[in-house]
Amino acid sequence: xxxxxxxxxxxxxxxxxxxxxxxxxxxxxxxxxxxxxxxxxxxxxxxxxxxxxxxxxxxxxxxxxxxxxxxxxxxxxxxxxxxxxxxxxxxxxxxxxxxxxxxxxxxxxxxxxxxxxxxxxxxxxxxxxxxxxxxxxxxxxxxxxxxxxxxxxxxxxxxxxxxxxxxxxxxxxxxxxxxxxxxxxxxxxxxxxxxxxxxxxxxxxxxxxxxxxxxxxxxxxxxxxxxxxxxxxxxxxxxxxxxxxxxxxxxxxxxxxxxxxxxxxxxxxxxxxxxxxxxxxxxxxxxxxxxxxxxxxxxxxxxxxxxxxxxxxxxxxxxxxxxxxxxxxxxxxxxxxxxxxxxxxxxxxxxxxxxxxxxxxxxxxxxxxxxxxxxxxxxxxxxxxxxxxxxxxxxxxxxxxxxxxxxxxxxxxxxxxxxxxxxxxxxxxxxxxxxxxxxxxxxxxxxxxxxxxxxxxxxx
Amino acid sequence: xxxxxxxxxxxxxxxxxxxxxxxxxxxxxxxxxxxxxxxxxxxxxxxxxxxxxxxxxxxxxxxxxxxxxxxxxxxxxxxxxxxxxxxxxxxxxxxxxxxxxxxxxxxxxxxxxxxxxxxxxxxxxxxxxxxxxxxxxxxxxxxxxxxxxxxxxxxxxxxxxxxxxxxxxxxxxxxxxxxxxxxxxxxxxxxxxxxxxxxxxxxxxxxxxxxxxxxxxxxxxxxxxxxxxxxxxxxxxxxxxxxxxxxxxxxxxxxxxxxxxxxxxxxxxxxxxxxxxxxxxxxxxxxxxxxxxxxxxxxxxxxxxxxxxxxxxxxxxxxxxxxxxxxxxxxxxxxxxxxxxxxxxxxxxxxxxxxxxxxxxxxxxxxxxxxxxxxxxxxxxxxxxxxxx
Numbered sequence: 001x002x003x004x005x006x007x008x009x010x011x012x013x014x015x016x017x018x019x020x021x022x023x024x025x026x027x028x029x030x031x032x033x034x035x036x037x038x039x040x041x042x043x044x045x046x047x048x049x050x051x052x053x054x055x056x057x058x059x060x061x062x063x064x065x066x067x068x069x070x071x072x073x074x075x076x077x078x079x080x081x082x083x084x085x086x087x088x089x090x091x092x093x094x095x096x097x098x099x100x101x102x103x104x105x106x107x108x109x110x111x112x113x114x115x116x117x118x119x120x121x122x123x124x125x126x127x128x129x130x131x132x133x134x135x136x137x138x139x140x141x142x143x144x145x146x147x148x149x150x151x152x153x154x155x156x157x158x159x160x161x162x163x164x165x166x167x168x169x170x171x172x173x174x175x176x177x178x179x180x181x182x183x184x185x186x187x188x189x190x191x192x193x194x195x196x197x198x199x200x201x202x203x204x205x206x207x208x209x210x211x212x213x214x215x216x217x218x219x220x221x222x223x224x225x226x227x228x229x230x231x232x233x234x235x236x237x238x239x240x241x242x243x244x245x246x247x248x249x250x251x252x253x254x255x256x257x258x259x260x261x262x263x264x265x266x267x268x269x270x271x272x273x274x275x276x277x278x279x280x281x282x283x284x285x286x287x288x289x290x291x292x293x294x295x296x297x298x299x300x301x302x303x304x305x306x307x308x309x310x311x312x313x314x315x316x317x318x319x320x321x322x323x324x325x326x327x328x329x330x331x332x333x334x335x336x337x338x339x340x341x342x343x344x345x346x347x348x349x350x351x352x353x354x355x356x357x358x359x360x361x362x363x364x365x366x367x368x369x370x371x372x373x374x375x376x377x378x379x380x381x382x383x384x385x386x387x388x389x390x391x392x393x394x395x396x397x398x399x400x401x402x403x404x405x406x407x408x409x410x411x412x413x414x415x416x417x418x419x420x421x422x423x424x425x426x427x428x429x430x431x432x433x434x435x436x437x438x439x440x441x442x443x444x445x446x447x448x449x450x451x452x453x454x455x456x457x458x459x460x
Numbered sequence: 461x462x463x464x465x466x467x468x469x470x471x472x473x474x475x476x477x478x479x480x481x482x483x484x485x486x487x488x489x490x491x492x493x494x495x496x497x498x499x500x501x502x503x504x505x506x507x508x509x510x511x512x513x514x515x516x517x518x519x520x521x522x523x524x525x526x527x528x529x530x531x532x533x534x535x536x537x538x539x540x541x542x543x544x545x546x547x548x549x550x551x552x553x554x555x556x557x558x559x560x561x562x563x564x565x566x567x568x569x570x571x572x573x574x575x576x577x578x579x580x581x582x583x584x585x586x587x588x589x590x591x592x593x594x595x596x597x598x599x600x601x602x603x604x605x606x607x608x609x610x611x612x613x614x615x616x617x618x619x620x621x622x623x624x625x626x627x628x629x630x631x632x633x634x635x636x637x638x639x640x641x642x643x644x645x646x647x648x649x650x651x652x653x654x655x656x657x658x659x660x661x662x663x664x665x666x667x668x669x670x671x672x673x674x675x676x677x678x679x680x681x682x683x684x685x686x687x688x689x690x691x692x693x694x695x696x697x698x699x700x701x702x703x704x705x706x707x708x709x710x711x712x713x714x715x716x717x718x719x720x721x722x723x724x725x726x727x728x729x730x731x732x733x734x735x736x737x738x739x740x741x742x743x744x745x746x747x748x749x750x751x752x753x754x755x756x757x758x759x760x761x762x763x764x765x766x767x768x769x770x771x772x773x774x775x776x777x778x779x780x781x782x783x784x785x786x787x788x789x790x791x792x793x794x795x796x797x798x799x800x801x802x803x804x805x806x807x808x809x810x811x812x813x814x815x816x817x818x819x820x821x822x823x824x825x826x827x828x829x830x831x832x833x834x835x836x837x838x839x840x841x842x843x844x845x846x847x848x849x
Contacts, residue, residue, distance in 0.1 A: 015786070018496060020521050022507055026498045031472050044495055070475055071497075091495055114483030121482070136483040137475030322540035325474045329541045334470035389469040389509075 004061055008043050008085070011053045016044040016091070027068070027086045031328070032337040033387070033399045034076025034420050039066065039086040046091045048167065048175060048212040055210070056173045058085060058451045065171075066453045067206040069110065069142025072134050074337045075420035077146065077205045081455025089139065092212065095119055102188045103127065103219070104164045109141045109212045116140060117319065120218070128152075128221035130159050133321040133369075141211045146418040147203050149371055149380055151274070151319060152219055154246070154253045157374040160202045163190045165215030168201055171208065171447035179215065187215030200442060206453040208446045222276035224283050225252070227316050228290055230271040232303030235349040238269055238370075241303075242345045244293045245273055246376035250286045252276045258352060259367035260359075261330065269352075272316060324369075331365055333388030337398065338368075339405040339423075341414030345372065345379045354408050355383050362397040380417055383409075421455055428459060436460075464553035468509045470543055473502030477535035477547075480767035487763060488535065489770045489790040490528040493783045498525055501535040501547060508554045518563045526554055527565050528782050530774035530790070531653045533738040537766050548653075555655025564655075567780040572656050575663070579645045580611040581779045590641025592620035596627045599638030601675040605630075605709075607639045608690070611646050612778065612811035613682040618818055618832075619811035623682055625836040626706050630680075632843060633718050635709075637680070643670060647681075649689035649735070650776040664689070664697045671701060678702045680709050684736035684810045685774075691740065705736055707809050707835055711745035714752050714839075723755040724842040729803035730758065730835075731794065731817070732768035733810035746809050746835050753842045759801045761794075769794050771820075773812035791820030798830060805831045807838055 008017045018024075019041050028038035040063070045051050058065045064084025071078050080086055089110030097106040107116060113129075114136025120127055130150030132143055143150075148159045156162055165179035165187035178197045179190040190198045201209050230241065238256055245254050253274040260266040273290050277283035297303040308316070315323045328336045343351070348370060359366035362385075370381040383405035387398040406416050406423045410430060416423045428436055439459035443450075478500050480487040491500040498507060504525055510516045535547050558564050559572075574583045590598075592614060599606050607627065612619035630637050648663035667690075671679070679701055681687040687705040713719045728750055736742045743765045750758050763769045772783045772790030783789055795817055798806040806821075808814045817832045 016495070018498075021516055021519060022521050022525055023496050023498050025510055025516055026496075026503050026506060031474075042496065072474070088495075088497065112483070114479055115485060118482045118484040122484070135474040135476055136479055322476070325472060325476065325540050326542075328472040328474075329470050329543070332467075332470055332543075334472055336472075390466075 004057070004063060005041060007057050008041055008054065011050050011057070012043055012045050016046070018042045027088070028079060030071045030074060030076055030079060031335065032074035032076055033395060033402065034079055037079050037081050038083065039080040040083045041085045042088060043085055044088045044091045048169060051087065051169045051210055051212060052173050052175065054085065054087065055169055055171065059172065059449050062449055063451065064454050065210070065451050067109075067210045069139030070112070070135070070137040072138050073146055073418045075418050075423070077418060077420070077456065078453070081421065084451070087210065089141070096213065098124060099186065100124060100127070102186060104187055104215050104217050105129070106165070106187055106213055106215050107140050109139070109210065109214070111140050112136060113138050113140055113143065113320070120221070124218075126221055127218040129216055129218055130156065130162055131319040132159065133324040135325055136320055140216060141214050144202055144214060145205060145211065149373065151253050154251060154372045154375065156219065162217040163198055163202065163214060164188055164217050165190055166198055166201060166211055167213035168209040168211050171449070171452045175212075176209070181215065190215070200446070205456045207443060207457050208452060223278050224280070225274065225276045225317065226283050226287070227308065227313065228273045228275070228287060229306045229308050230273060230294055230303055231268055231306045232271070232297060233268050234302055235269060235352045237297065237302055238271070238348045239345045241271055241294060241297070242348070242372050242379065243376045245290065246372055248289045248293055249375065250275065250289050254372040256348070256370045257368065261365065327367055327384060327386065331386050331388065333386055333391065333394070335387040335389045335395070336384055337387070337402060338382040338384035339402045339409065340380050340382045340417040341406075341409030342373070342378050342380055342417050343409065343412060343414030345376055347412050347414065348379065348381065350412060351381045351383070351409070354405065358383065358401040358404055359385065362401040364394070364398055364401055424457055464550040465512045467543060467546065468505050468512065468550050468554075470541065471502055471505040472541070473506055474540070475500065475502060476538045476540055477501040479538055480534070480763050481538070482767070484762060487538075487767060487769055489530050489532060489772050490783060492793065493772075493786075493788050493790060494528070499528060501529070501539075504529060504551065505547075518558070518561070520565065523558060523563060523565045524782065526551065526558065527568055527654070527775070530734070530770050530772060530777055530783070532734040532770035532774050534770070537738060552653060552655055556657055557655075559655045565782070567782065568654055568776070571654065571776050571780055572651065572659060575646050575651055576659060580615060581646070581650065581776065582611060582615045584615045587642050589614045589644055590639060592623055593627065593639055593641065597638050598641055599674055599676065603636045603638045605635060605637040605678045605680045606671065606674070606676045607637050608647070608679050608681045608686055609639055609644060610681065610683040610686045610811065612815065614644065616811065616815055618814045619682075622811055622814060622834040622836060625834060625840045626682060629710065629719070629836055629840050629843070633713050640670065640674070645670070647683070647686035647689045649685040649693070652689060652693055653775040660693070661697065664694050668694060668697055668699050676701055678704065680704045680706050682706055682811060684733040684740070685812060688735040688739050705742060705809070707736070707746040707749060708742065710836065710839055711749050714749055719839065719843060721753040721839070721842040724753050724838070725755040726805050726838075727757045727759060727803045728805045728807050728838070729761050729798050729801045730807045731771065731798070731809075731813050732765055733808070733813055734768070734770050734774055736809060737768055738766060746807070749835060749839060750807060753838070756838075759803050761797050761801055763797070769797065771813040771816040773816040778812040778815055789820070791816040792824055795820045795824050795826055795830060799826055803830070805833050805838070807833055807835050809835045
């Protein structure tokens with residue numbers, strides 16, 4: 001056994017270290033299309049102090065460290081591009097504190113969204129967090145690190161905007177508190193009125209430190225939740241519909257989906273409008289507002305609300321959305337990946353056109369879901385393609401389609417969400433040179449040995 | 461190569477399989493125990509696919525990962541995909557391939573050998589199989605029920621206690637029944653789940669032949685494992701008898717007032733056995749029996765019914781115990797959960813659950829504070845109380 005293996009065993013115990021082929025194989029890939037690369041070790045720490053020791057060891061040995069949640073980005077962000085140690089954070093799973101009056105919760109670095117949702121429902125039913133559509137094993141920290149979105153994103157912005165404080169183990173081993181918790185026992189603000197240092201860690205994919213605790217803002221959980229479905233076959237109307245619904249400031253979430261299967265869905269755009277209320281009157285009022293807002297499209301016969309049967313409603317309302325995951329197997333292939341640019345909502349028609357064009361060019365099944373962010377400042381548009389994991393040719397075609405989608409999105413002025421290492425390079429090539437240099441300086445300052453998730457955000 | 465090999469790539473490794481319905485905590489016994497994602501259902505399926513494709517070689521560790529699954533079917537309940545109902549068969553198929561290639565963990569090989577040679581996985585003589593049954597008669601043609609006792613009921617001390625309780629209850633209710641004693645053989649449920657299809661077929665055919673020789677029309681089993689094998693997996697070998705788990709029979713007797721209860725003051729929580737619950741959807745009968753006993757307060761553990769957490773004994777682990785060791789072994793997790801309900805009794809309906817929890821309660825230091833009792837034993841105590849008052 002190597003010295004590093006023995007040292008890791010000394011830190012976390014032998015049950016929680018593996019250098020065996022099976023763990024290295026599994027942790028060396030994700031469900032997406034990026035090429036695998038195996039770690040040398042997989043480690044499951046339980047405490048911040050253990051992480052400090054691992055980071056100090058990694059610096060001494062000059063070996064990479066890749067912190068990992070559930071590995072569900074689909075873009076290979078926790079594939080250890082240069083080997084080293086993968087830190088599976090999911091043993092750090094406790095919910096440490098919930099402040100009901102200040103409406104935040106503090107969780108450990110590996111707490112899952114599923115566990116947090118269940119905890120809130122059971123113990124604090126009047127509070128909620130922004131549940132993403134990803135499976136429940138996705139961790140709160142990893143979702144914030146990739147600027148994930150969730151059910152409250154239309155109202156409150158990216159899930160990372162809802163962070164209210166961090167505890168981070170820096171790449172050199174020091175523990176650092178970020179936000180109000182750096183000067184106060186309370187975790188109510190990630191920055192203001194202090195300098196907002198969370199920007200040194202959120203969006204960096206673990207290249208600048210390991211988040212061991214995270215404060216997350218909680219929001220009112222209303223007693224009733226409902227959904228309406230508006231249908232149009234004119235993509236060019238979708239941006240205005242999004243903005244008009246956003247203008248009401250009454251909708252919980254606005255998601256536009258399109259897919260060609262079953263055939264009756266092809267060419268149609270399904271606008272899911274979610275709303276919440278504490279009484280039937282409140283819900284009814286919001287339904288009426290949505291109805292009135294979109295009445296003109298009904299008048300002009302360009303669209304209308306569709307009745308939703310209970311069978312349809314259950315999966316639409318589910319949090320997390322199992323339907324999102326089911327897309328992987330619509331053609332019994334077990335795979336899907338999406339390129340998800342963040343872009344102005346006005347780009348929706350162009351993106352849809354490209355989505356269909358790429359599907360046709362590469363002979364792929366497709367779908368898209370676009371979520372309005374922060375009242376309409378932008379949207380996340382997914383170019384989603386399925387692939388059969390037993391068909392290398394189809395996997396290759398899907399990858400090419402996604403690469404093209406990423407280039408197209410950038411050309412259209414979008415910014416790629418959770419970009420894979422190739423897409424990171426595409427964006428850095430277009431980035432303002434001084435911004436790129438600043439990123440490089442920050443990385444060099446925080447991680448002098450370059451041990452943190454190397455291969456990602458390699459800003460020079 | 462079997463059918464699973466052409467389907468197994470469809471797993472997206474989304475992780476839904478690790479949770480119960482409310483996502484409150486991890487509900488896959490082997491993932492809960494080991495925590496590497498390789499020990500989740502997704503991990504198991506991806507690694508098996510890698511083995512099928514030749515991307516990884518067989519290793520003892522790979523076999524351990526595949527065999528650490530208790531086939532509890534939590535993944536089947538939770539997987540959002542259309543293939544969900546096939547997952548256990550995929551795992552069994554992969555195990556079957558390993559068996560055919562003689563590439564299985566040592567403990568699994570020993571399990572098969574013991575069943576083959578002794579007719580039970582405990583390596584105890586067949587002649588002693590009915591030794592527990594002092595006063596319980598052998599099955600005779602014309603008896604309404606064959607009481608199929610199973611390996612743990614026949615040989616394990618705690619299993620024997622369960623078997624005696626049930627036999628006495630059936631006598632008390634004047635049910636005409638008998639046992640096969642030394643003629644009884646292993647039901648093969650675990651052999652099936654561990655992938656030894658040849659041995660399973662042999663056991664199923666011998667048992668069916670024996671039942672036919674005796675003119676058996678109805679079988680009542682002590683173990684949900686035997687119930688599952690005989691009800692679902694014996695059919696293709698010509699089984700044509702009715703099979704009941706004993707809780708179904710007791711429920712029926714209680715409903716018809718054939719057995720009556722007196723006061724039995726206890727706070728009880730109930731463990732759904734995987735092969736009774738998730739495999740055969742029998743959730744209500746055991747609860748209704750317990751709730752029908754005056755004085756018993758039935759409290760539920762947070763994870764119950766479809767979301768029940770496995771004892772860790774399935775797929776032969778009640779003998780091999782591949783998930784043993786440490787506070788996170790499923791049995792220990794579950795007895796803690798039972799104790800946290802405030803119950804003084806953890807009711808089981810499966811000898812495998814019984815032995816796993818008896819051991820776990822000792823390791824947790826709960827043996828004086830949490831009684832582990834079988835439903836039949838609780839019913840019997842209630843009947844005895846009635847007789848003495």
